[in-house]
Amino acid sequence: MQDSRTPAVSMRNITKVFGTIVANNKVNLDIYKGEILSLLGENGSGKTTLMNMLSGIYYPDEGEILIDGKPVQISSPRDAYDYGIGMIHQHFKLVNIFSAAQNIILGMESDQGVKNSRFGKLDIAKASKRIREICDLYGFDVDPDQKVYDMSVSQKQTVEIVKVLYRGADILILDEPTAVLTPQETEKLFNVLRNMKADGKTVIIITHKLHEVEAISDRVAILRKGEYIGDLITSETNAQEMTNMMVGREVKLNIERPEPKNVKPRVEVKNLTVRSEDGILKLDNVSFTANTGEVLGIAGISGCGQKELLEAIAGLQPIEKGEVLYVEDDGTETNLVGMDPLEIDKKGVSLAFVPEDRLGMGLVANMNLADNMMLRSFRRKGSIAGFTDRKTPRELAEKVVEELEVVTPGIDTPVRRLSGGNVQKVLVGREIAMNPTVLMSAYAVRGLDINASYTIYDLINRQKERGVAVIFVGEDLDVLLELSDRILVLCGGKVSGIVDGRTADKNGVGLLMTKVGGDAVG
Amino acid sequence: MDKQKKEPLIHITKRKMISKKSEWAIRLGSIVIALIVCAIITTITTHLNPFAVYASMWEGSFGTERKIWSLLKELSILLMISVALAPAFKMKFWNLGGGGQTMAGVLATAACMITMAGKIPNGLLIFISFVSALCAGALWAFIPAFCKAKWNTNETLFTLMMNYVATQLVAYYIIIWESPKGSGKIGIINSISEAGWLPVIGGKQYLLVVISAVIVTVFMYIYLRYTKHGYELSVVGESQNTAKYVGINVGKVIVRTLILTGLICGFVGWLLVAGTDHTMTTTIEGGRGFLGVMVAWLAHFNPIGMVLSGLLLVFMSRGAGEISTAFGLNKSFGDILTGIILFFVIGSEFFINYQIHFRKSHRKEAADV
Numbered sequence: 001m002q003d004s005r006t007p008a009v010s011m012r013n014i015t016k017v018f019g020t021i022v023a024n025n026k027v028n029l030d031i032y033k034g035e036i037l038s039l040l041g042e043n044g045s046g047k048t049t050l051m052n053m054l055s056g057i058y059y060p061d062e063g064e065i066l067i068d069g070k071p072v073q074i075s076s077p078r079d080a081y082d083y084g085i086g087m088i089h090q091h092f093k094l095v096n097i098f099s100a101a102q103n104i105i106l107g108m109e110s111d112q113g114v115k116n117s118r119f120g121k122l123d124i125a126k127a128s129k130r131i132r133e134i135c136d137l138y139g140f141d142v143d144p145d146q147k148v149y150d151m152s153v154s155q156k157q158t159v160e161i162v163k164v165l166y167r168g169a170d171i172l173i174l175d176e177p178t179a180v181l182t183p184q185e186t187e188k189l190f191n192v193l194r195n196m197k198a199d200g201k202t203v204i205i206i207t208h209k210l211h212e213v214e215a216i217s218d219r220v221a222i223l224r225k226g227e228y229i230g231d232l233i234t235s236e237t238n239a240q241e242m243t244n245m246m247v248g249r250e251v252k253l254n255i256e257r258p259e260p261k262n263v264k265p266r267v268e269v270k271n272l273t274v275r276s277e278d279g280i281l282k283l284d285n286v287s288f289t290a291n292t293g294e295v296l297g298i299a300g301i302s303g304c305g306q307k308e309l310l311e312a313i314a315g316l317q318p319i320e321k322g323e324v325l326y327v328e329d330d331g332t333e334t335n336l337v338g339m340d341p342l343e344i345d346k347k348g349v350s351l352a353f354v355p356e357d358r359l360g361m362g363l364v365a366n367m368n369l370a371d372n373m374m375l376r377s378f379r380r381k382g383s384i385a386g387f388t389d390r391k392t393p394r395e396l397a398e399k400v401v402e403e404l405e406v407v408t409p410g411i412d413t414p415v416r417r418l419s420g421g422n423v424q425k426v427l428v429g430r431e432i433a434m435n436p437t438v439l440m441s442a443y444a445v446r447g448l449d450i451n452a453s454y455t456i457y458d459l460i461n462r463q464k465e466r467g468v469a470v471i472f473v474g475e476d477l478d479v480l481l482e483l484s485d486r487i488l489v490l491c492g493g494k495v496s497g498i499v500d501g502r503t504a505d506k507n508g509v510g511l512l513m514t515k516v517g518g519d520a521v522g
Numbered sequence: 523m524d525k526q527k528k529e530p531l532i533h534i535t536k537r538k539m540i541s542k543k544s545e546w547a548i549r550l551g552s553i554v555i556a557l558i559v560c561a562i563i564t565t566i567t568t569h570l571n572p573f574a575v576y577a578s579m580w581e582g583s584f585g586t587e588r589k590i591w592s593l594l595k596e597l598s599i600l601l602m603i604s605v606a607l608a609p610a611f612k613m614k615f616w617n618l619g620g621g622g623q624t625m626a627g628v629l630a631t632a633a634c635m636i637t638m639a640g641k642i643p644n645g646l647l648i649f650i651s652f653v654s655a656l657c658a659g660a661l662w663a664f665i666p667a668f669c670k671a672k673w674n675t676n677e678t679l680f681t682l683m684m685n686y687v688a689t690q691l692v693a694y695y696i697i698i699w700e701s702p703k704g705s706g707k708i709g710i711i712n713s714i715s716e717a718g719w720l721p722v723i724g725g726k727q728y729l730l731v732v733i734s735a736v737i738v739t740v741f742m743y744i745y746l747r748y749t750k751h752g753y754e755l756s757v758v759g760e761s762q763n764t765a766k767y768v769g770i771n772v773g774k775v776i777v778r779t780l781i782l783t784g785l786i787c788g789f790v791g792w793l794l795v796a797g798t799d800h801t802m803t804t805t806i807e808g809g810r811g812f813l814g815v816m817v818a819w820l821a822h823f824n825p826i827g828m829v830l831s832g833l834l835l836v837f838m839s840r841g842a843g844e845i846s847t848a849f850g851l852n853k854s855f856g857d858i859l860t861g862i863i864l865f866f867v868i869g870s871e872f873f874i875n876y877q878i879h880f881r882k883s884h885r886k887e888a889a890d891v
Contacts, residue, residue, distance in 0.1 A: 018535060019535060019536070019537060019877075059533070314767075315769075316766060316767065340766075340769055340771075341766070341767060341768060341769035342769030342770075342771070343769075344769075345769060353767070355767065357763065360761055360763055360764070361761070361763040361764055361767050362764070362767065363764065364756075364757055364760040364761055364764050365760070365761070366760050367756070367757075367760065371753075374753065375757065375764070375768045376768060378750055378753050378754075379750070382750075386749050386750060386751070387748050387749050387750065388748060388749065388750050388752075388753050390748075
């Protein structure tokens with residue numbers, strides 16, 4: 001696309017290689033003053049790497065960066081600030097015990113107006129005043145004296161943005177800023193970004209969510225497998241076209257939802273209360289039923305008790321009060337409370353669990369595919385007592401690699417070397433291979449590309465059709481609304497509602513997610 | 523911003539994959555470089571011909587049949603302790619108490635030999651001392667393991683402290699059993715009756731120790747690689763969360779594994795007293811509990827690899843002893859050479875895991891013209 005203006009930033013033929021992985025291959029990207037640019041691409045397409053080179057975290061192997069038409073060398077984040085470039089990373093870099101203002105001025109030199117010039121003394125009041133000015137200008141809501149440990153995720157993100165603006169950045173890069181936000185918080189963030197644009201700032205937002213690209217950006221640049229594919233004016237394109245460019249071929253964008261068949265209660269959770277190790281109430285009187293042949297979606301802001309709920313059912317969390325009843329086909333009920341995973345397994349309850357922490361809990365990162373398959377089967381009787389049967393897991397690993405199209409050099413490769421989507425396929429493949437009656441998954445598609453995500457949705461639907469009771473904890477509301485038969489909304493450890501997945505609307509669920517107190521309606 | 527910023531001189535990146543061949547090439551290369559550095563230092567500080575020094579080191583280890591047997595004995599004892607530590611370390615239980623666990627076995631064996639000699643048949647005495655040594659070693663490892671499993675105590679400090687307790691106990695009993703009275707040491711136990719002494723097989727005094735080491739090493743190799751226990755302990759070592767998730771009782775695995783470590787260390791203690799030294803001193807273990815940690819780490823906890831890393835360390839220490847006598851050098855000079863070689867061998871791990879890229883200055887200049 002041609003543009004008569006001089007780009008504020010120009011990246012020319014940028015290449016960056018990590019070991020054998022080419023993260024960016026001869027990428028050319030222009031960024032103009034006063035625009036909001038979306039950098040769209042699947043996980044692993046090199047978006048973050050490209051922006052890290054602009055913000056001084058990495059240094060390109062080849063190619064050059066031009067600012068206002070002049071070539072520059074950016075070899076540290078400080079250099080990037082000098083050129084007016086600031087990046088807000090996915091993982092916040094804040095000191096918890098410091099206040100907002102202390103975090104914002106951390107590491108700045110005295111000539112940048114922080115210290116009282118005469119005595120070289122820190123002048124926090126002056127800094128706070130400037131922070132308030134910035135906040136008023138763009139519509140932020142930050143209290144400079146509030147400690148970071150007292151802040152919500154969205155407030156921390158705001159502090160990160162103000163930190164960058166305080167340093168005089170004209171070009172702001174945000175790496176997947178909405179991943180941790182509710183729909184309402186996302187809207188608030190977008191309003192602030194629009195204010196910044198009106199003030200002449202340039203904003204780059206890294207994302208893989210199409211509706212966000214449509215909602216906020218003027219222009220969208222697309223990367224695929226480290227290569228620059230092209231750019232589009234957002235108002236002239238649509239989700240389908242962007243997806244096709246992102247994936248590189250036609251993809252259908254709707255998730256199927258087969259009608260539930262033969263619905264009967266499978267797991268009944270009654271008045272479940274769970275406290276964390278340090279005594280914080282994580283689940284408060286939670287009750288619901290998961291049925292066979294049905295997908296029960298669980299929505300909520302992250303950290304509202306989703307993890308504890310699944311772990312309590314799986315026997316990994318001490319339960320303070322309440323019951324978890326497993327209902328067999330003939331109606332016999334077994335209370336799983338107080339059992340550990342081994343005892344649950346010995347009771348004949350086939351409970352598959354795809355945890356949120358795939359490499360830290362579901363799999364062993366340093367072990368190869370075959371040994372990871374063995375995690376569920378090593379106790380089975382081998383040919384010699386006391387020895388492991390290594391043949392069956394190898395066969396299972398071969399089968400999972402073939403059926404789920406896992407990209408790996410072989411089944412002897414440690415799983416930490418695989419990409420996120422392939423790691424998840426290995427984990428889900430193993431869990432499904434145990435012929436479960438209950439399948440629980442937490443954030444099953446987090447970090448996965450579109451293809452891998454659809455493979456996972458498909459696997460979940462096949463299990464549902466087999467009559468498995470599926471409990472699906474999700475973070476993307478659009479997906480939850482398309483996949484689930486019923487959606488349970490958690491807010492602060494309480495059930496704030498159980499709604500029908502076919503009739504519920506996004507705003508309604510979004511409101512339930514932030515509802516304080518959460519009186520159950522389901 | 524007119525100042526041109528320079529491209530950084532070197533980048534360090536983590537390697538994705540490295541072939542076994544280049545891995546060994548790096549290791550061998552590091553030893554060669556270490557030998558060259560040692561040669562330079564030898565020449566500068568002692569004005570000796572480094573090759574003569576190396577030849578003398580070789581001589582010290584492999585010169586005569588007696589020297590070879592004595593090297594094999596040293597290697598076997600060290601290897602068994604390293605192998606005993608391997609499962610604990612693989613489980614990320616930092617057992618620094620291999621020495622104390624061995625000392626517990628030493629004390630139990632000596633106690634049996636001193637108190638029961640002549641009172642029971644010799645075969646029974648050997649059997650009882652064997653069982654007590656194993657139990658004592660196991661107990662010494664069980665105590666810190668149990669506390670770790672139950673109350674998550676720090677195993678590093680705990681096992682370390684247990685070493686001192688064992689050594690002090692041995693010192694106490696040396697005074698109780700001292701012979702002759704007033705000498706402050708025990709001397710050769712049952713030197714006339716040879717009660718409780720292990721039989722010499724094949725006419726070679728150390729053959730039994732060597733055979734024991736082979737059996738223990740092969741057993742551990744199979745245990746770690748092919749058994750359910752071995753699998754469970756490696757899962758616990760890699761991720762306790764994963765272990766809990768698949769229903770492995772983490773505490774049980776910790777205690778079980780440490781008992782195994784203790785059994786082997788106790789066995790080594792038994793061999794030392796009943797098989798080779800026939801006495802008890804506070805230094806009989808000779809720091810092998812710590813040296814074994816290094817042997818195990820260098821071999822990445824692979825028992826077969828420990829044969830090589832153990833051999834390197836034993837060779838160095840015997841060679842160092844030899845050159846200090848042959849050339850009249852201070853004993854510390856041998857330690858300096860050992861230190862240099864270890865520095866390079868351990869340092870080579872960095873180059874196996876990371877890659878260094880230098881600034882491509884020539885091509886860059888060419889492009890600018």
